Amino acid sequence: MPESDxxxxxxxxxxxxxxxxxxxxxxxxxxxxxxxxxxxQVILLHGAEEPYRVLVEQMSDGALTAGPNxxxxxxxxxxxxxxxxxxARLVGRDLASLFDGEPPKLVPGVTVEATLLRxxxxxxxxxxxSRPLSIGDAxxxxxxxxxxxxxxxxxxxxxxxRFARSVLEQATDAVVVLSPDGHxxxxxxxxxxxxxxxxxxxxxxxxxxxEAQSTEEISTLMRFSTESLDTILATKPFHGVEVRLRxxxxxxxxxxxxxxxxxxxxGANVGSIVTLTDMTERKRAEEQQTTMVAELNxxxxxxxxxxxxxxxxxxxxxxxxxxxxxxxxxxxxxxATAHDILTHTRWLGVGLSExxxxxxxxxxxxxGTRISILGPVVLLPAQAVMPLSMVIHELTTNAAKYGALSxxxxxxxxxxxxxxxxxxxxxxxxxxxxxxxxxxxxxTTGFGTRLINHVIGHDLDGxxxxxxxxxxxxxxxxxxxxxxADGRAAISGSPIA
Amino acid sequence: MxxxxxxxxxxYVAGQTPKSIAAIANLTKICEQHLPGRYTIxxxxxxxxxxxxxxxxxxxxxxxIRQLPEPLKRxxxxxxxxxxxxxxxxxxxx
Numbered sequence: 034m035p036e037s038d039x040x041x042x043x044x045x046x047x048x049x050x051x052x053x054x055x056x057x058x059x060x061x062x063x064x065x066x067x068x069x070x071x072x073x074q075v076i077l078l079h080g081a082e083e084p085y086r087v088l089v090e091q092m093s094d095g096a097l098t099a100g101p102n103x104x105x106x107x108x109x110x111x112x113x114x115x116x117x118x119x120x121a122r123l124v125g126r127d128l129a130s131l132f133d134g135e136p137p138k139l140v141p142g143v144t145v146e147a148t149l150l151r152x153x154x155x156x157x158x159x160x161x162x163s164r165p166l167s168i169g170d171a172x173x174x175x176x177x178x179x180x181x182x183x184x185x186x187x188x189x190x191x192x193x194x195r196f197a198r199s200v201l202e203q204a205t206d207a208v209v210v211l212s213p214d215g216h217x218x219x220x221x222x223x224x225x226x227x228x229x230x231x232x233x234x235x236x237x238x239x240x241x242x243x244e245a246q247s248t249e250e251i252s253t254l255m256r257f258s259t260e261s262l263d264t265i266l267a268t269k270p271f272h273g274v275e276v277r278l279r280x281x282x283x284x285x286x287x288x289x290x291x292x293x294x295x296x297x298x299x300g301a302n303v304g305s306i307v308t309l310t311d312m313t314e315r316k317r318a319e320e321q322q323t324t325m326v327a328e329l330n331x332x333x334x335x336x337x338x339x340x341x342x343x344x345x346x347x348x349x350x351x352x353x354x355x356x357x358x359x360x361x362x363x364x365x366x367x368x369a370t371a372h373d374i375l376t377h378t379r380w381l382g383v384g385l386s387e388x389x390x391x392x393x394x395x396x397x398x399x400x401g402t403r404i405s406i407l408g409p410v411v412l413l414p415a416q417a418v419m420p421l422s423m424v425i426h427e428l429t430t431n432a433a434k435y436g437a438l439s440x441x442x443x444x445x446x447x448x449x450x451x452x453x454x455x456x457x458x459x460x461x462x463x464x465x466x467x468x469x470x471x472x473x474x475x476x477t478t479g480f481g482t483r484l485i486n487h488v489i490g491h492d493l494d495g496x497x498x499x500x501x502x503x504x505x506x507x508x509x510x511x512x513x514x515x516x517x518a519d520g521r522a523a524i525s526g527s528p529i530a
Numbered sequence: 531m532x533x534x535x536x537x538x539x540x541x542y543v544a545g546q547t548p549k550s551i552a553a554i555a556n557l558t559k560i561c562e563q564h565l566p567g568r569y570t571i572x573x574x575x576x577x578x579x580x581x582x583x584x585x586x587x588x589x590x591x592x593x594x595i596r597q598l599p600e601p602l603k604r605x606x607x608x609x610x611x612x613x614x615x616x617x618x619x620x621x622x623x624x
Contacts, residue, residue, distance in 0.1 A: 051604075051606060052589050052590050052606055055590050055606035055607050056590055058607075060549065060590075060606060060607030060608060061549060061590040061591055061592065061593075061606060061607065062544070062547040062548060062549040062550070062591070063544035063547055063549075063550070063576075063590075063591035063592075064589060064590050064591065065576060065580060065583040065588050065589055065590075065591065072580065072581055072584075073576075073580040073581055073583045073584055074580055075544050075576045075577055075580050075583075075591065077544060077547060089546070090545075098546060098551060100551075100554075100555035100558070100559075101555075102555075102559065104554075104555060104558050104559075106551045106554045106555055107545075107546045107550075107551060107554070120573075120575070121572065121573060124554065124573050125554070125558050125571060125573070173551060173555075
């Protein structure tokens with residue numbers, strides 16, 4: 034020991050005597066003895082306290098003793114750590130000054146929460162427990178302070194985990210979290226539904242065996258082996274590849290596969306979040322829209338061609354401008370009626386009975402006796418509606434001009450039968466007029482008849498037969514009702530001979 | 531506080547022994563009452579570093595040393611006798 038550390042004034046004899054007397058009076062409870070090898074050593078006169086002192090010094094909680102006036106008398110090392118203050122700065126302070134804001138109200142044996150001030154204006158949540166303590170004749174308070182920061186952090190982590198779990202549960206997409214080695218650690222409810230096996234613990238490719246949708250995507254997926262795909266998904270951003278799942282349950286579904294990195298508080302990559310977004314409906318809507326645009330183009334062209342053809346032929350067969358106007362307007366109206374029906378049914382087709390009722394509506398009597406419509410339910414495909422509407426219009430116009438509808442007592446009976454199935458499904462419709470003027474066979478064939486024959490033969494792949502019975506004309510019309518392979522409307526705009 | 535009229539006190543204790551605890555409490559109280567704003571207290575725990583006992587040749591604990599003003603004075607015990615402390619340290623009430 035440096036000599037300068039030793040007091041130059043050794044204790045006087047009366048000091049030594051005072052020391053002896055103090056020990057004798059019991060004013061001291063520890064003495065310092067000098068040992069040649071170990072140096073000075075403190076000997077407690079009440080040795081039983083030593084284990085407790087060591088216990089308090091080593092405990093993981095902060096501990097202090099406060100006097101009856103609230104002055105801090107003792108602090109252990111842990112409390113110095115918690116506050117960031119030295120023992121010398123803590124002893125002698127008012128207990129209340131250790132806390133931020135309102136000091137905790139100490140109730141013996143009760144734990145309360147408070148905020149412990151730390152050095153540099155920092156603070157820390159603590160649990161404070163206390164109990165009264167008798168030290169000799171003095172009454173003191175023993176206070177234990179437990180650091181709640183870790184507890185709070187654990188609570189925050191648990192809350193974050195619950196939040197993340199809730200997000201996963203609510204997600205409509207299949208979402209999985211991959212560890213850096215490609216194994217699934219979390220899976221959303223939707224992901225569990227899609228997976229081939231319980232996903233947590235599996236690699237991504239085990240739980241979700243993939244198939245690419247297009248050639249381009251096949252090459253994208255084929256660049257990776259199953260193992261490297263799992264690694265890529267777990268470690269690299271991965272976006273926008275359309276895939277199918279290789280499973281019977283999801284055979285008709287299309288998914289968008291994406292992956293993004295999962296980082297911790299320090300920005301380190303700790304895995305990834307992989308999503309499988311169900312695009313089936315979107316794809317279907319896109320395909321439907323593409324089809325509809327193509328159909329619309331096709332139909333507009335067809336309709337214009339038909340209008341052009343009908344106009345030209347009507348001009349040719351009309352004796353006067355007035356006749357032309359009537360005939361052309363009627364035919365356009367038949368087309369418009371068919372178009373209205375198709376629009377109403379979103380071009381999904383219409384029942385034959387409904388089409389007949391719509392076109393013949395102006396001529397039907399309230400009691401239904403003038404025109405009867407009777408036949409089984411037959412759903413006409415969209416492409417058959419327009420041509421059949423025009424045919425019915427021509428038959429009706431002829432009946433109104435020359436046949437059953439030209440007299441008050443005339444009537445028309447329309448019946449039909451359907452036969453065959455699939456692409457061979459066809460209908461035989463019989464148009465029977467009665468009660469009109471006596472029918473005479475007309476050696477010339479008018480435009481209306483030519484239009485009927487052309488449309489049925491060319492557009493509906495059928496044939497017609499007209500029987501001119503003097504009691505009333507009878508048309509037998511056979512036509513197919515199966516749609517063409519490409520699903521497009523079959524109305525042709527070819528000229529009518 | 532100026533160096534001339536300040537009391538520089540050093541209290542040697544041994545952890546949390548009853549006398550040590552009592553000495554800290556008593557000294558704090560006495561100083562607040564009789565030397566407000568005129569004192570500094572340094573508490574030395576010899577349980578942590580017994581070697582510090584050498585400087586002032588501490589034998590019994592607790593021991594209070596008045597370092598300033600000179601001359602050096604010492605009082606042994608838990609400082610429960612206020613009168614003895616005031617006389618022993620030659621403290622003049624303000």
